[in-house]
Amino acid sequence: MLTGITFPTDAATPVTGTPVERLEDARLLTGTGCFVDDLTRPDLLHAVVLRSSMAHGRIVAIDASAALELDGVVAVFTAADVASDGAVPLIPIRLAPFPESQAFRQPVIAVDTVRYVGEPVALVVATSRAIAEDALELIELDIDALEAVASTDAALAAEGDGVLFPGTGSNLVLRYTAQMGDADTAFANAPYVRTERFSTQRHSAVPMETRGLLAEWDAEHGHLFLSGAAKVPYFNRRALAEALGLGMDEIDLLEQDVGGGFGVRGEYYPEDFLVCFAARRLGRPVKWIEDRREHFMATNHSREIACELSIACARDGTILALAGRLDADMGAYIRTNGGVVPAKAGQFLPGPYRIRDIHVDVSIVVTNKTPVGTYRGPGRFEANFFRERLIDMAAADLGLDPNVMRAHNLITAADMPWDAGKLVPYEAETSFDTGDYPVTLTRCLEEIGWEKNKHLQGTVIDGLYHGIGVACFVESGGAGPRENARITLETDGTLTVAVGSSSVGQGIETAHAQIAADALGLPLGKVRVLHGSTTLLHEGFGTYHSRAVIMGGSAILDAATNLKEHLVAAAAKRLGLPNTRLVVENGGVGSGDRFISLAELATDGPFSANGTFANTTRTYSYGAHACHVAVNPQTGAVKILDFVAVEDVGRAINPLIVHGQAIGAIVQGLGGVFLDHLVYDSEGQLLNASLADYLLPTATDFPNVRAVTLELHPSPTNPLGAKGAGEGGIVAVAGATANAVAAALAPLGVTITDLPLTPPRLWQLISDARAAAEPEH
Amino acid sequence: MKLPPLQYVRASSVSEAVDLLVQGAGDARILAGGQSLIPVLAFRLAAPAVLVDIGGIADLKRIDITDETVTLGALVRWVDIERSTALKAHMPLLPAVMAHVAHYQIRNRGTVGGSLAHCDPAAEMPGLAVTCDGTIILEGASGRREAPAVEVLTGALAAEIAEDEMIVALRFPRWRPERRWGFAEFARRQGDFAMAGIVAHFDQDADGVARDVHIGVIGATDRPTRLPGAEAALEGRIPDAMTIRDACRAVQDEVEPPEDIHASAAYRRALAGVMANQALRQAAGLPAAANGQ
Amino acid sequence: MDEIDITLTVNGTAHILSVSPRTTLADALRQGLGLTGTHVGCEHGVCGACTVIVDGAAMRSCLMLAAQAERHAITTVEGLGRPEALGPLQAAFRKHHALQCGFCTPGFLTTLHALLTEEPDADAERIREVVSGNLCRCTGYVAIIEAALEARAAYGHQEAEAC
Missing domain, CATH: 3.30.365.10 (Aldehyde oxidase/xanthine dehydrogenase, molybdopterin binding domain)
Incomplete structure (x- = not known):
């Protein structure tokens, strides 16, 4: 009991689990937030992307001479320019890295073949966005059409010119089987079996803020800064470092306010490379803001899966087995998300049911459409539709x-x-x-x-x-492998939390602040959360798979535990008590009637501690x-x-x-x-x-x-x-x-x-x- | 999606605007509210060298009602029509339809003249103009001319307006007090362009017989058009449920819907019939059909 | 193209701006005046994020040339309150969690401010109809409507007497 002690003014009632108003809101409600397009720089250049208007074709010629003559146009880059630094880099696969997918990776700019409408062919850089768009119209692009395949059926039937990557021989990236138990036997013995075909249509997240990037090359220090980061900045830094031939310590990705993610935003896209390439080549800051029209053809699509699903039941409705075939239309390339969308559809086909015998065949197919990535609930939304529909059909058949x-x-x-x-x-x-x-x-x-x-x-x-x-x-949720955080008690008594999670607008500044505030017993108003940018921590993993609170929040708890040790040590000196007698609570450190508030202790600081949370399991x-x-x-x-x-x-x-x-x-x-x-x-x-x-x-x-x-x-x-x-x-x-x-x-x-x-x-x-x-x- | 390079000039009168069009030699466009034109420019589907802003011409903002006519100036906005007590009294169909036009912000800026010039076959005002015997008043280098709306609004996004002409006003014959009217449209979402819509009005004589029947369609054809077969099905008859059903069948027989990514021709044809049923029942004062619409 | 000078009032302050004739009002506010609270989400007049108030009426600033704002009075989201002194709509949005990423929010606030100024008694249906011209991908709109209903009181809405 703390009888006889003046209750410290910093002490706070716990906020974790309570519906506190968000810390982000004051700036977002008053137009004082900062989204990437709000950034400006002296000498800023603007980039636009010339995109293929043909779904499949061989590039014969690109003539940018008229565009380059336009007042205000600074440069037009094509694959030839990128290749002058070495091979045109490919977009690496971050998730579901089936080895077969490697041959289907996307070059950051089309080299000699275009494979979807919207594929980057050239980058125009000019003194204004409008002039850069004017220049787009002046570039003469000569493409010889190849057979385009716009569905998985057409893709699988295609031969010759209809094969997107001739070296692979087929538009089938891979087919695999996943199983548990013995579905064949269960089906053979089942009193009731039904098979149906289902499909979900191609659509995507369409966040209200389109993607945007601002690249700055500091020639003096050999350092690249890329603003507009979201989702997985640390992975993208690694990808960019490799593609640009820079060290990891020579690139930083910076996160601003982010206008919605839902899976599609913040992946490593062609433009991430191109804008950095241009900024370094030109020695001037280059901004690219995706316009809404190109967003629809440039940012990942999702959800296009066809399914043939069979269910085996006992007469009482007990589900005995499930067998499914999934055909996933991946678009023209396998980008960063690899095969994760169909793989998760396969994994979640049985869903929350007690099914022991499962057989799933998954086919991953490329077509001449925009490449696919994850969109909120990737694979789950689709699989749930297939299975839950079939359960209703089976129940009707069985009279249940x-x-x-x-x-x-x-x-x-x-x-x-x-x-x-x-x-x-x-x-x-x-x-x-x-x-x-x-x-x-x-x-x-x-x-x-x-x-x-x-x-x-x-x-x-x-x-x-x-x-x-x-x-x-x-x-x-809660994918590993790790997340990191650092908490600092600043000399003014406030807490600064740095975390490897990213904000995509979902409110993690508040949720993370709640966790940190309670861990140290401080009021929410004393906590500031910094997130996403690679300048904050040596390593981070980001926000996807509903992991920001689980992984980032747990890392913050760990950092708080470590910080408390420092605070106890410091308080011990001040109070002349042994460490073992001191606890951090109620916004201070103390024991019995001896107590020092964190605000007072902070003047000896700042105190800082790192934390990490590793996890190989899922929630x-x-x-x-x-x-x-x-x-x-x-x-x-x-x-x-x-x-x-x-x-x-x-x-x-x-x-x-x-x-x-x-x-x-x-x-x-x-x-x-x-x-x-x-x-x-x-x-x-x-x-x-x-x-x-x-x-x-x-x-x-x-x-x-x-x-x-x-x-x-x-x-x-x-x-x-x-x-x-x-x-x-x-x-x-x-x-x-x-x-x-x-x-x-x-x-x-x-x-x-x-x-x-x-x-x-x-x-x-x-x-x-x-x-x-x-x-x- | 920045606009293409262009010159901007303000016209302070209709004659000045026409002069500017003449100077533009076919490469000048009138800018009114801009709610249709600016998206066209943003997609660079058009790139006029000059935009002639007529927004400051006060004469074009008037709604005039005389014993004979109802005239909407080219700059009358949707919100002006929506709120006009005079129109609510004298031509209530117009304000009632405005709730279907685009969205709140667009209705604060979109204009009668702009919509007619843009001539979207799914838009409401061209449909009202054609169905309600509208006359479009244009001014050009050779002076002022008047033309029935049906002769100006002849194709999708292709109004018959000369390069040196601008729309000045849309004039309707004044309505009889006993006129009955109905409007129904179906759009995917609130404010979207209609997939099919029906404008209808008729007068009823002392015996309850429908006279001077006007039925027009939007969205389900390549231009706003009246439907003479459907009108004939109602003309001279008492508009009861059976007669209306006949008229709806005639609507479906008569429309020639285009097919696009949003809907098949067959769907639009059926939808036109459903909308006709709603609009005509509304006009006839019958309870809404039991289809939840 | 030669730049043209325009005179306009934004959030009560008069400005003279030189802009290219093709510049939209949205771009002029953001780049010319640094008022980056007005967001551009589609540039073709559908998403509503760029909505500003022109002489009291909500309009899409991506569908207006800056030149068309000559001698008009514009209110942007920056004119509705400050972080330390939120306006009533802003405070209601925060209380009801009517924003997540915040990108569309300025357009909702300006639209609703114009609506409630003219129609403080707008009901839920009217509010939904009006903001159907604004897209939001985060909230599902439910909390936005709740916030707007609550904020009506500050605009003079009188609760109907229970009978």
Whole structure:
């Protein structure tokens, strides 16, 4: 007890787990944040990229002479210029590095072949962005067309000129099988088997801020600075160092405010190299801001997977086995994300269910389209749609309530940890950490009013067909290998936290500050979090796979522990007490009635300590989504009357932020179900590279969405108990929504197997079903 | 997506604007609110050498209602129509439709003249102009001329306006007080261009018979157009549910929808019929059809 | 192209700017005046991030030439409050977690400020309809609507009497 002691003014009540307002907001709300395009420099040059307008072709000639004559144009760089420093660098593969993928890597600028519309062919640098765009129109680009393949079917059938990389002989990058148990035998003996084909459409994250970079070359010190970093700055530094022939200590990546990531932003793209190359070559700062049109063809696409899925069940609905074939359209190159999207789709096909016999064949195919990378819930969104649709179909065949069937098969607390096997070739075996999966389904069914509303399935009210759909999910987070942090108690008594995680706008400055504040017993206002930039720490890993709080937050805890040792030592001197008697608490260090506040102790500082958190395991959040729709059979329009997502995130550092992540993810997911679609023609032309034609959800589209966050089963894999909360909100959206639409339209004989569920497509399905149902005359 | 190089000049009168167009010799464009033109320039789908800003010409901002006509100046904005109490009283169809035009910020700046000149087949104002017997008033080097909207708005993004001409106003015949009207459109999202939309009005005589029926379509054709077959199906009949159904069938028979990445021709055709049902039921004062629309 | 001079008032301060005729108002505010709170998300008039208030009306500054702002009064997000003294909408946005990455936020704030100044009684449906011209990828919009509803009080909204 601290009786008789004046309570130190710095002491703070714990903030971890409370919905404190965000520290980022004051600047973002007043226009005083700093995004990369807000940066300016004396002598700044502006770069634009000349992109291929042809999906597949051989570059015959590039004539930039007229462009170079334009007033204000400083340089036009092509592959020939890049090659004068050595071979044109290739974009390295960071994730899912299947060896077969190496031959399909992308050069940072097209050398003699273009393979997708939007591939960089030249970089124009001028005194203004507008002049650089004027110059683009003056470059004469002569490309001989080659056969373009715009689908996996066309790609696999192609020969000769239709093979993107002639040396490989085929557009099939690789095919692999992942399995557990003995699916063949299970299928052979199963009383019930159903096979269906499904597909998810190509779409992407489309953050509100397009990508942007500002490269500065300090010739005097031989140092390169690249602003505009996000997601994985330390990996990108390594990639750039290798490509530019610089040492790691000769490059720094700097992070500003970031206008949304969702997986696509902050990867190492061709422009990351090109802008640095130009800045070094020209000795002047060079800025490149992606415009919205090029964003649609330059930034990673995702989600385009076709699936043939088979389920084997007992008559009581017990799922006996699952077998799937996934064909992933990767676009023209294998970029940094390697094969992770289809690999994760394969891994998450069985989902949160007690399935022991699994067989998954995955084919990874290149086509003449923009390359693919991760987008929030990569592979999970797709796999969940395939499986959850099939479960509803199987339940209908078996005459079961689909949600009784789900509950019957979900992994329970007693099954934990659940051996999830080795369904990813390049990863170790994994197991689901903790959880009671049926609990989230039960809660979700209560929220949507399943028992009271299930009679609505397929009924018509005021001309609209009603349906309710449910989907269950499990979602991984917290990828290793490590994260690092440093905490400094500054002499003014404030804490500075440096962390290797990156912000992509999700609020980690606040969440990390909450963790640090409580660890040292200081108020939130005393904590400042610096993140992302490579100048802060010797090593960092960044933000992806819902890892920033788990990995970065745990590293901060470790740094706090180490810092406390320093503080105790310093306080011991001041107080004349042995270290062993002192503890850091309530914003100070003390023992019994002897106490020194951190503010006072800080004047002896600054004190600083590093921390690290290493992890070879994963966290697994889980939950269920439910959706109630009303479908207009005349227009094909779908109203979302109610959508609810329930997720056990283990532990929420800031419930306000977690809730925001969930709601935002749901609406993004609904966009992926109904709106978002990157449409190509058979020649590989992207047909909707504008926000007028690529439809994103607006405020009027999906007003009725809710999220319930649970903290039932903390993860034992990290000291916070957190499981990651950035992606669970999107994973089951397509599954639940498509099940709802399918339930609504079941009386008409409509089957839902493909996304997106656009009004014209639903109308067509309804029309076709009605035509098929009419008796022949 | 910076705009192409251009010269900018302000015109303080219509005649000055026309002079500037003449000087531009085919390479000058009128800039009104810019809500259609500037995106075209941003995508560099057009690169006029000169933009003639008519935004300062006060005469073009007027809404004039006489015993015979309702005239919207070229610079009348969507928000002006939306809020006009005079229009709500005398031609209520116009303000009612404005809620469907683009978004709040666009409606604060987009103009009648700009929309007509841009001539998007899915836009509302060209459809209203064609359906409601609008006359477009243009001024050019050879003076002022008037032309029925249907003769000016002849193709997608291709209004029949000479290089030295500008739109000055859109004039409608004044409505009878007993006129009945309806409007319905279907867009993917709030504010998007219509995939199909129907404008309809008719007068009803003492026996409840529909006279002077006007039915026009947007979005489901390559230009805004009236649908004479559908009009004939209603003309001289009492607009009950059965008659309206006949008119909707006629709409579907009559429209010739284009096909694009957003929808098939068959879908747009069906949709035009559904929208016709809604618009005509609204006009006839029948309860909304039981389809949730 | 020769530059032209324009005179305009931004957040209450008069400015004379020299710009290329093709410069949009958005670019002029950002680059000419350093008011980088106005964000450019699409440059073709769809995303709404660049919305500013022109003579009281919300407009997209990417769809206006700077020259068209001659002698007009512009309010940008910087004119709605300061970090240490947030305006009522800004404070409500923070309280309701109505922003995440913050890139679209200035456009929502300017749009809603113009709306609530004219229509302090706008209901949830009207607010949703109005901000359907602004895209946000982070929040799913729910919190934005809640924040706007709460902020109405500061614009003169009277809660309806319960009957």
